[in-house]
C-alpha cells in the first residue's frame with residue numbers, strides 16, 4: 001500500500017512538469033493533423049475513382065475514344081490505312097487482344113489497371129492510357 005502523501009507527491013511530479021504537458025498537447029495536434037490529412041486524401045481517392053476512371057485511346061496524338069473503366073467493353077480501332085487494334089476492358093483491367101502491327105508488342109503487353117499506365121502500339125501510333133484510376137502506391141514507392 002502506498003501512503004497518501006506518496007501518491008500526492010507522485011501526482012505533483014507528473015503534473016508539475018510543464019515540458020511533459022507541452023509534448024502531450026503537440027501530440028494531440030499532430031494526431032489531429034495526420035487524421036485530417038488521411039481523411040482528406042481518402043476522400044480525394046474515392047472522388048477520383050468515381051469520377052475519372054476512364055480509358056483514353058489516342059491515335060496519332062488525337063483522342064479516338066474515351067471509355068469508362070468500370071464498363072466492360074471491346075473496342076476495335078480501325079484506321080484509314082488499314083491498321084487495326086483491338087482493346088478489351090474487363091473488370092477494371094485493360095489489354096490489347098489483337099493487332100496487325102509487325103512487332104505485336106502491344107498484344108504482348110501486360111494488362112493495365114492503375115492510373116497513368118499505358119499500352120503503346122508504336123507502329124500504329126496507338127496509345128491506351130488509364131486516367132483517374134487507382135494509384136499504384138507500390139510502384140510509386142519503388143521509384
Ligand SMILES: [Zn+2]
Pocket residue numbers: 099101103104105106107120121122123124
Ligand atoms: Zn502493336
